[in-house]
Amino acid sequence: MTTDRPPLPPFTRETAARKVRAAEDAWNTRDPHRVALAYSEDSVWRNRDTFLTGRPAIVEFLTAKWAREHEYALRKELWAFNGNRIAVRFRYESHDAAGQWWRSYGNELWEFDEHGLMTRREASINDVAIAESDRRIRGPRSVQ
Numbered sequence: 429m430t431t432d433r434p435p436l437p438p439f440t441r442e443t444a445a446r447k448v449r450a451a452e453d454a455w456n457t458r459d460p461h462r463v464a465l466a467y468s469e470d471s472v473w474r475n476r477d478t479f480l481t482g483r484p485a486i487v488e489f490l491t492a493k494w495a496r497e498h499e500y501a502l503r504k505e506l507w508a509f510n511g512n513r514i515a516v517r518f519r520y521e522s523h524d525a526a527g528q529w530w531r532s533y534g535n536e537l538w539e540f541d542e543h544g545l546m547t548r549r550e551a552s553i554n555d556v557a558i559a560e561s562d563r564r565i566r567g568p569r570s571v572q
Contacts, residue, residue, distance in 0.1 A: 433544035437512035444509035452504040456568040460490035468545040475551045497522035501565040514538045521565045
């Protein structure tokens with residue numbers, strides 16, 4: 429039996445924005461197991477040039493990501509929505525093991541099943557090296 433992950437589609441502006449904020453909050457925990465629970469068991473991802481399927485692959489991918497992206501902090505914004513789909517733009521900052529800070533910008537396309545689990549995630553991302561003094565994102569967004 430699948431447990432529902434509200435809000436459920438079809439999305440309204442309000443429920444789509446809540447779904448985006450919930451994703452941001454979860455990703456900012458940097459807990460791969462927690463994040464993976466938002467995806468269907470057979471979720472399909474494209475992340476840059478990496479293609480993967482299923483929760484175990486998502487956990488493995490996120491574990492490696494956050495092992496190399498130190499002090500990761502993310503912001504997501506609703507771009508568009510329709511039915512069971514949401515488009516998001518995002519930016520995040522982190523530094524590598526050598527101390528170089530990066531700001532990454534991107535767009536994600538999300539598709540959900542009737543239980544509110546994401547079945548498809550496609551992410552296009554670009555990275556820009558920044559100085560530590562140029563950081564704009566410092567930790568999770570404050571609670572509203």
